[in-house]
Amino acid sequence: MKKLITLLLLAIATTSFAQDKVWVFFKDKDVSSFNPYEYFDQKAIDRRLLNGLPLVEFTDVAVTSNYIKSVKDITGNVKVVTRWFNGVCCFATEDQKKKILDLPYVESVKTVSTIEKHCAGLSSTYEDGDFEPTDDQIKFLKAQTQRMGVESFKKNSITGKGVRVAIFDVGFKSYTTNPAFNHIRENNRIIATYNFVQKKEDVDNGGTHGTFVMSCVGGIINGHNIGLATDAEFLLARTETWTEFYSEEENWLAAAEWADKNGADVINSSLGYTYHRYFREDMDGATSLVAKAANMAARKGILVVNSAGNEGSAKWKNIGTPADADSVLSIGGIHPRTGIHTSFSSFGPTWDKRLKPNVTAYGHVIGSGPKGISETQGTSFSGPLVAGFAACAKQARPGYTNMQLFDDIHKSADLYPYFDYAHGYGVPQASYYFKMPQKSEKTFEIKIKNTTVNILLDTSKMKDENLGSKNTLKFEDRYIKWPNYVFYHIENSKGYLDKYFVVDPTDLFGNIKVDDNQLKEGAQSTSPLNISKADYARPFTLRVFYKGHVEEILVK
Numbered sequence: 001m002k003k004l005i006t007l008l009l010l011a012i013a014t015t016s017f018a019q020d021k022v023w024v025f026f027k028d029k030d031v032s033s034f035n036p037y038e039y040f041d042q043k044a045i046d047r048r049l050l051n052g053l054p055l056v057e058f059t060d061v062a063v064t065s066n067y068i069k070s071v072k073d074i075t076g077n078v079k080v081v082t083r084w085f086n087g088v089c090c091f092a093t094e095d096q097k098k099k100i101l102d103l104p105y106v107e108s109v110k111t112v113s114t115i116e117k118h119c120a121g122l123s124s125t126y127e128d129g130d131f132e133p134t135d136d137q138i139k140f141l142k143a144q145t146q147r148m149g150v151e152s153f154k155k156n157s158i159t160g161k162g163v164r165v166a167i168f169d170v171g172f173k174s175y176t177t178n179p180a181f182n183h184i185r186e187n188n189r190i191i192a193t194y195n196f197v198q199k200k201e202d203v204d205n206g207g208t209h210g211t212f213v214m215s216c217v218g219g220i221i222n223g224h225n226i227g228l229a230t231d232a233e234f235l236l237a238r239t240e241t242w243t244e245f246y247s248e249e250e251n252w253l254a255a256a257e258w259a260d261k262n263g264a265d266v267i268n269s270s271l272g273y274t275y276h277r278y279f280r281e282d283m284d285g286a287t288s289l290v291a292k293a294a295n296m297a298a299r300k301g302i303l304v305v306n307s308a309g310n311e312g313s314a315k316w317k318n319i320g321t322p323a324d325a326d327s328v329l330s331i332g333g334i335h336p337r338t339g340i341h342t343s344f345s346s347f348g349p350t351w352d353k354r355l356k357p358n359v360t361a362y363g364h365v366i367g368s369g370p371k372g373i374s375e376t377q378g379t380s381f382s383g384p385l386v387a388g389f390a391a392c393a394k395q396a397r398p399g400y401t402n403m404q405l406f407d408d409i410h411k412s413a414d415l416y417p418y419f420d421y422a423h424g425y426g427v428p429q430a431s432y433y434f435k436m437p438q439k440s441e442k443t444f445e446i447k448i449k450n451t452t453v454n455i456l457l458d459t460s461k462m463k464d465e466n467l468g469s470k471n472t473l474k475f476e477d478r479y480i481k482w483p484n485y486v487f488y489h490i491e492n493s494k495g496y497l498d499k500y501f502v503v504d505p506t507d508l509f510g511n512i513k514v515d516d517n518q519l520k521e522g523a524q525s526t527s528p529l530n531i532s533k534a535d536y537a538r539p540f541t542l543r544v545f546y547k548g549h550v551e552e553i554l555v556k
Contacts, residue, residue, distance in 0.1 A: 043263025051301035143479035149430035160229025160391035166259035170240035171206020180219035180368035212367035229391035268387035270380035272320030298327035307383035309346035333363020418545035
């Protein structure tokens with residue numbers, strides 16, 4: 001009996017003192033004393049003016065200090081403070097929650113699930129190397145930047161100069177000594193750093209992933225570009241940890257507010273959160289804290305670039321959050337050998353059927369880490385390649401708002417206006433910013449028959465001038481410059497895709513097979529360019545891309 005009473009008392013005590021993670025949201029704050037010119041970096045002011053935003057906005061004003069203090073006095077802790085959402089994150093018992101709710105200026109108290117999750121972006125592996133690139137690595141470096149048209153940027157002196165890029169990651173080991181960043185350090189273009197995990201400025205710890213990511217935005221090694229934005233400015237934030245996993249989204253929010261205050265034009269986040277915390281139906285761009293934070297950053301005029309995720313060959317398959325957010329430019333990965341979707345890259349669409357990913361870049365790259373340059377893979381690296389592209393696009397069109405740049409990057413991509421849920425609109429192209437739009441040359445016809453719809457290719461266009469003969473199909477040995485594929489999709493009456501295909505019509509590539517292992521909806525039939533009407537609910541829209549020409553037709 002004594003033992004039973006002891007157990008009951010222990011259970012009661014545990015219940016009384018068990019702490020939950022909670023968000024406390026306040027009703028108001030003092031806007032009258034806020035001076036944006038004292039609070040914000042000048043570049044943050046300039047960004048607001050460019051985007052037509054007010055300089056004094058409720059979401060910009062700091063949380064009232066007395067409100068923060070009162071919550072800390074009750075709970076003994078405050079983990080995160082958010083001015084955007086006017087609240088604090090802390091741990092509190094049930095009794096403490098009740099005391100907080102009794103405060104006259106508290107709007108609500110929301111308990112947060114603390115289910116463990118991980119970052120989908122940090123699964124990459126690296127090999128030790130040195131900082132002297134081999135001939136093969138030089139070819140690889142050229143391929144990963146030429147695929148986005150780096151020469152057009154170079155010819156026009158576009159290097160991301162004056163554009164400020166914030167990078168959120170697990171750590172940036174060796175960024176103070178890594179030779180890939182000599183040109184950045186020598187010109188004092190690392191503007192600020194902050195470690196949101198350990199609450200200090202030092203980010204030269206935690207991990208090497210951020211170092212590789214940074215190199216893919218703007219690194220140079222022995223005169224060879226790793227990324228495109230070699231003259232950009234940088235804000236480096238450590239947000240990821242291996243201990244308190246469920247704090248990473250809170251850190252992302254805090255880092256986004258910090259990046260906003262410090263004048264970021266672009267945020268690169270090679271991070272994503274999926275099945276460890278969420279269901280697929282949560283990937284709607286509005287459910288997760290980090291999606292809300294990313295959309296708010298976009299509302300502040302920042303272009304948010306986020307990797308789509310590495311779940312394409314796993315059970316989850318689909319993009320993670322915040323890549324699901326409507327105002328986030330989400331980046332998928334392609335394989336250098338095939339020129340199309342690489343198996344691990346997460347697929348769209350979002351749960352509510354919006355297009356994701358938006359665009360793609362190499363998901364297999366050469367990057368620079370503490371021990372040298374090496375080959376690595378993951379949409380963790382296609383994301384920063386596009387973030388570097390975005391910084392260059394910003395320099396090329398300085399008067400554009402973030403969402404104008406967002407749309408412009410879509411239009412620059414080499415499949416646009418065609419799209420699918422593996423490639424988005426394709427790979428952004430620098431040449432778009434410097435040439436007059438030209439009408440595409442017709443390369444096929446679409447014929448509707450009684451039971452089929454046929455895509456008839458112009459055989460005179462089937463030779464790929466970029467690739468040459470059958471024996472020299474690869475660009476720089478193992479990298480395809482531009483594949484000779486037909487892309488087509490079936491769009492239903494609700495406006496989203498039922499199927500999409502990539503077909504090699506000539507089979508010139510031989511060793512390249514486009515099938516379910518490489519492309520989720522890419523199964524080939526005996527006659528892949530002949531579409532049976534009976535296979536799809538009508539009416540449906542057939543949209544076809546081949547060698548730069550796009551056509552669509554409504555099939556009734």
